Amino acid sequence: MxxxxxxxxxxxxxxxxxxxxxxxxxxxxxxxxxxxxxxxxxxxxxxxxxxxxxxxxxxxxxxxxxxxxxxxxxxxxxxxxxxxxxxxxxxxxxxxxxxxxxxxxxxxxxxxxxxxxxxxxxxxxxxxxxxxxxxxxxxxxxxxxxxxxxxxxxxxxxxxxxxxxxxxxxxxxxxxxxxxxxxxxxxxxxxxxxxxxxxxADMPSFEQPAEIHDRSEPGRITVLGRLATHKRIDLVIRAVAQVRDRNPQLREVLRLDVVGKGPVLDQLTAVVDELGLQGVVALHGYLDEQTKRDVIAKSRLHVCASDAEGWGQVVIEAAGLGVPTLSRDVAGLRDSVRDGVTGWLVENPVAVPTTSAQAKALVDVLAEGVVAALAELDDPRRRETMGAAARQWARGFxxxxxxxxxxxxxxxxxxxxxx
The missing domain is CATH 3.40.50.2000 (Glycogen Phosphorylase B;)
Known part of the structure; x- marks a missing residue:
C-alpha cells in the first residue's frame, strides 16, 4: 500500500x-x-x-x-x-x-x-x-x-x-x-x-552520495510490472535464451530478474522450464519496496516488451535508480523512454503478435537490442551518462x-x- x-x-x-x-x-x-x-x-x-x-x-x-x-x-x-x-x-x-x-x-x-x-x-x-x-x-x-x-x-x-x-x-x-x-x-x-x-513515481532518496554509485552487474536484466499476456514477458525470456545461445561471452553473466505478480505466472514458469533457464531467470513475484529497489539497482538494463502502455510507469521506476530501459517502440513507452538518452526504442515488427512467426520476429528484435544495449553499457562512461540522464528524467515525475x-x-x- x-x-x-x-x-x-x-x-x-x-x-x-x-x-x-x-x-x-x-x-x-x-x-x-x-x-x-x-x-x-x-x-x-x-x-x-x-x-x-x-x-x-x-x-x-x-x-x-x-x-x-x-x-x-x-x-x-x-x-x-x-x-x-x-x-x-x-x-x-x-x-x-x-x-x-x-x-x-x-x-x-x-x-x-x-x-x-x-x-x-x-x-x-x-x-x-x-x-x-x-x-x-x-x-x-x-x-x-x-x-x-x-x-x-x-x-x-x-x-x-x-x-x-x-x-x-x-x-x-x-x-x-x-x-x-x-x-x-x-x-x-x-x-x-x-x-x-x-x-x-516513487523516487528514492539520494541525500547520501554513497546511495547513487553504480551497483549494476554485467549482463543483469530486469523486467518489472504485472504479469499479464500483453506485457509479453514470455518473449523476453525467450530472447534471453537466444542471447545466451548466440553470444558465448554473455553465457556466464546473463541473468534475468522478473519482478511482479499476475495471472500468467504459471505460463512464465513453464517457459523457463521448457528452455532450461532455472538458474538464469528468477521469477520473484511480489517484492517489498526496498527489496525491489535492490534488485533493480543491480540491473544493468530494464526491458519492457509490452504491446502498448498508457505510460511507462515501470520505465520511470527503473530510471529513478539510474537503470535505462530497452523497449518496443509502441504507444506510451515511446513517451517514457527518451531514445538514446535514458534508454532505447527497438523496432516493433508487429503491433500484437498472434502467430509463432510474429512472436519469433519480436524475439529476434529483442535479443538483438539486448546485446547491443549491454555492449554499450559495458563502457563505464556511457553507463554513467545514461544513468544520470535517467535519474534526472525520473525526478520530473x-x-x-x-x-x-x-x-x-x-x-x-x-x-x-x-x-
Missing part, C-alpha cells in the same frame, strides 16, 4: 485548491484497488488521485471490485473503500449505488471514472453539477481481441469506440500521455480536448505533483460547471 498520509495533510494551508474542495463528496471508481491480486499501475494512479482529493479536504469514497481475500468495506488513510462484485458484476453494483445516492439527493460532487477498457458510464447516472473526470490510460481496441472471445470482444470495441465518446462528450477528459491522446484521436475519433495528467495537478483539474472543472 502507498505511504500513509496524516490528517493534517488534508486541506494543507499551502495548497491553493484545498479550501475549494473542503467538505465536498468525491467518488473514485476503478475496477481494482491496490490490494487486489491483479493490481497494477492504473490502480496506483486511481489511488493517488483519491489521495489528492483527500489532501484537498474532500470526503473520498473508493468504489472497486472485490478480490477473494478482501473485505467488503475498509477505511485506508481516511478514504472509505467499498468493494463488491467481480470483473463484470462490479459495474452493476456501482450503478446501483450511484442511483440510490441520486434518489436520496446525495450524489457526489466529484467523480473519477477510470476507463479500464469499459468505463461505468457514470454521466448517465449523475446530475450535471457533478464534476466527472474520465481517465484514459490507453485505448483497448486491440486488447479486447487478445483477451476475449469474438462476440464479447466486438461488443467491448463498440462500447469503447462508439458509445463512450458520446456518453462522455461533456465531461473533463484526461490521459496519461501524448501517445494515449493520439490513440484516442485515431482509433476512437475523439475530437474534444484532452488534458495530460501523467503518472508519478512525482506522485505529489500528480496529486496537486489532479486537484487543480477538479477545481477548474467545478468552477466551470457552477459558474
Amino acid at each position: 502507498p505511504e500513509r498520509v496524516s490528517s493534517a495533510a488534508r486541506g494543507a494551508s499551502d495548497d491553493p485548491h484545498a479550501q475549494q474542495l473542503r467538505g465536498l463528496r468525491a467518488t473514485v471508481i476503478n475496477w481494482r484497488d491496490l490490494g487486489h491480486g491483479l493490481a497494477g499501475g492504473s490502480e496506483r494512479y486511481a489511488w493517488e488521485f483519491a489521495r489528492g482529493l483527500d489532501e484537498g479536504g474532500a470526503r473520498v469514497e473508493f468504489l472497486t471490485a472485490r478480490d477473494s481475500h478482501q473485505a467488503a468495506r475498509e477505511t485506508i488513510d481516511g478514504i472509505s473503500v467499498r468493494r463488491g462484485g467481480g470483473q463484470f458484476t462490479f459495474y452493476a453494483l456501482v450503478w446501483l449505488r450511484l442511483i440510490l445516492q441520486r434518489l436520496r439527493g446525495r450524489s457526489p460532487d466529484i467523480v473519477f471514472d477510470a476507463e479500464n477498457g469499459i468505463p461505468v458510464f457514470s454521466p448517465l447516472l449523475l446530475p450535471r453539477r457533478t464534476a466527472v473526470v474520465l481517465v484514459m490510460h490507453h485505448v483497448h481496441q486491440e486488447q479486447f481481441l487478445t483477451y476475449f472471445p469474438r462476440p464479447l470482444a466486438h461488443l467491448g470495441r463498440w462500447l469503447e469506440r462508439w458509445l463512450m465518446p458520446r456518453v462522455y462528450r461533456n465531461v473533463k477528459t484526461v490521459a496519461v500521455s501524448d501517445s494515449t491522446v493520439r490513440e484516442m484521436r485515431v482509433q476512437l475519433d475523439w475530437s474534444r480536448d484532452v488534458e495530460i495528467l501523467a503518472n508519478g 512525482t506522485w505529489a505533483g500528480m496529486r496537486s495537478r489532479a486537484r487543480q483539474i477538479v477545481v477548474d472543472d467545478l468552477a466551470h460547471r457552477r459558474g
